[in-house]
Amino acid sequence: IAGITQAPTSQILAAGRRMTLRCTQDMRHNAMYWYRQDLGLGLRLIHYSNTAGTTGKGEVPDGYSVSRANTDDFPLTLASAVPSQTSVYFCASSREERGENTGELFFGEGSRLTVL
Amino acid sequence: GQNIDQPTEMTATEGAIVQINCTYQTSGFNGLFWYQQHAGEAPTFLSYNVLDGLEEKGRFSSFLSRSKGYSYLLLKELQMKDSASYLCAPMDSNYQLIWGAGTKLIIKP
Numbered sequence: 001i002a003g004i005t006q007a008p009t010s011q012i013l014a015a016g017r018r019m020t021l022r023c024t025q026d027m028r029h030n031a032m033y034w035y036r037q038d039l040g041l042g043l044r045l046i047h048y049s050n051t052a053g054t055t056g057k058g059e060v061p062d063g064y065s066v067s068r069a070n071t072d073d074f075p076l077t078l079a080s081a082v083p084s085q086t087s088v089y090f091c092a093s094s095r096e097e098r099g100e101n102t103g104e105l106f107f108g109e110g111s112r113l114t115v116l
Numbered sequence: 117g118q119n120i121d122q123p124t125e126m127t128a129t130e131g132a133i134v135q136i137n138c139t140y141q142t143s144g145f146n147g148l149f150w151y152q153q154h155a156g157e158a159p160t161f162l163s164y165n166v167l168d169g170l171e172e173k174g175r176f177s178s179f180l181s182r183s184k185g186y187s188y189l190l191l192k193e194l195q196m197k198d199s200a201s202y203l204c205a206p207m208d209s210n211y212q213l214i215w216g217a218g219t220k221l222i223i224k225p
Binding site: 041101104105110 | 120146147149151157158159160161164203205207211212213214215216217218
């Protein structure tokens, strides 16, 4: 089934530990995004990548890093997790039309992370 | 700064019509998106407006006024499955979506 796959779907993590959230898409979209969603707040952009080999910082990048070695994969790493990083994390990619980003996002199912 | 305002929660009756309003301020504007998000699930795309006016798609319609920084989502013939959060998201000059906190819509029988 075409779409975006995230792993793990849920994880409990001790503070200070390193964690990588995986994201893979099979739609050949160039643009990919990592968001966090917290109760009462809108989706907040952590990092993005407009194409393989490039990444950019979003609204809340501190404590997170990403890489984009190829078109399909866009992992998000928490180098040393803290309790404030407890959240639901969504990976997304954007459909393009005639090479332009349409803004129509396709989301993964989310990764629920709890940092104790 | 960039800001999105939409009601936190709304309640409506099955079969009725409901309008969810959204006002926004962004650095530049490249269209406005509405997404639906059921509890515990990922958001899914509903509609897109880039020009002023109404876009109709089945039971759902979306309206945009760029001069007023205003949009609404209109849901007709409400069904229980429409119970979800509705996210307003304008696109700024960098082609990034700016997300509102969402409006939780509760449908009652």
